[in-house]
Amino acid sequence: xxxxxxxxxxxxxxxxxxxxxxxxxxxxxxxxxxxxxxxxxxxxxxxxxxxxxxxxxxxxxxxxxxxxxxxxxxxxxxxxxxxxxxxxxxxxxxxxxxxxxxxxxxxxxxxxxxxxxxxxxxxxxxxxxxxxxxxxxxxxxxxxxxxxxxxxxxxxxxxxxxxxxxxxxxxxxxxxxxxxxxxxxxxxxxxxxxxxxxxxxxxxxxxxxxxxxxxxxxx
Numbered sequence: 001x002x003x004x005x006x007x008x009x010x011x012x013x014x015x016x017x018x019x020x021x022x023x024x025x026x027x028x029x030x031x032x033x034x035x036x037x038x039x040x041x042x043x044x045x046x047x048x049x050x051x052x053x054x055x056x057x058x059x060x061x062x063x064x065x066x067x068x069x070x071x072x073x074x075x076x077x078x079x080x081x082x083x084x085x086x087x088x089x090x091x092x093x094x095x096x097x098x099x100x101x102x103x104x105x106x107x108x109x110x111x112x113x114x115x116x117x118x119x120x121x122x123x124x125x126x127x128x129x130x131x132x133x134x135x136x137x138x139x140x141x142x143x144x145x146x147x148x149x150x151x152x153x154x155x156x157x158x159x160x161x162x163x164x165x166x167x168x169x170x171x172x173x174x175x176x177x178x179x180x181x182x183x184x185x186x187x188x189x190x191x192x193x194x195x196x197x198x199x200x201x202x203x204x205x206x207x208x209x210x211x212x213x214x215x216x217x218x219x
Contacts, residue, residue, distance in 0.1 A: 008095075009213035010039040012136045013062035015081055019072035020103055027068075027120075030129070036136055037211050059084055064097045064136045069117070071106035078109050085112070099135055154179060154196050162189055162198060168210040182209030 012031060016024040021042065028040040039058040045051060059065065065088040067081055088098035100108060100117040107113065118128050151172070158167060163183035170181045172193070179191040188202040188209055 008061055008063040010062040011036045012064045012066055013039040013058055014066050015084060016068035017072045017077055020068055020070050023103060024068050034133055067100045068103055069100055069108055070103035082110055082112055154193055169212045171212045171214055173214050180212040182212040184208040188212055
C-alpha cells in the first residue's frame with residue numbers, strides 16, 4: 001500500500017442506527033472481505049469504553065464515512081449522525097469523502113437530502129455495492145521501478161523470515177523508509193525498508209493483528 005492508504009488507519013467508518021446493527025454488520029463483513037479496513041463499532045468498542053469518545057476517535061481516523069440511513073433512525077439520532085458528517089463534507093478536505101447509503105425507502109432528512117445515495121434497497125444492489133467499494137478504496141500513488149523491487153523484496157522476507165503465522169497487513173511509513181506488519185502470530189514487526197532488517201517486534205497482543213497503519217506524521 002502507499003499514498004492515501006497510509007494516511008488513515010481505516011478506509012471506511014460505518015455510521016448507523018442501533019436498530020440496523022445486523023444489516024450493517026453484514027455490509028461491514030463484506031467490505032472487510034474485499035480488503036477494506038472497516039471501523040464498525042461492534043468490532044472496535046469494548047465493554048467499558050466511552051462510546052462517544054470512541055466514535056469521535058473512529059471518525060478522525062477514517063477516510064470515508066458511510067452513513068447508513070433508514071426509517072429506524074430517530075429524530076435525535078439524525079442530529080447526531082448528521083453532525084458527524086461535517087468534516088467529510090468539507091469540499092476543501094480532499095482526503096475525505098462522505099457517502100450516504102439508503103437501507104430502505106425512508107427519505108433523508110435535513111441537509112443530507114441533497115446528496116446522491118447508494119441504494120441498498122433495490123434489485124441493483126450488486127451494482128451499487130461495486131460503486132461503494134470503488135468509492136471507499138484509497139487512491140494509490142504509483143511507485144517507481146526501484147521502489148517496487150525494494151518493497152517486493154521486503155514483503156518476501158516478511159512472509160518467509162519474519163512472522164510465524166499468516167501476515168494480515170503491511171503498511172509503509174509516509175516517508176517510505178519503514179514498514180509495519182501485523183500477523184496471526186499476535187505480533188507487529190517494524191522493518192527498515194532499504195535493508196530489510198527487523199528493527200523491533202511489538203508483542204503483547206492477545207489475538208491476531210489484522211490491520212496496521214501509520215499516522216501522517218510517521219508515528
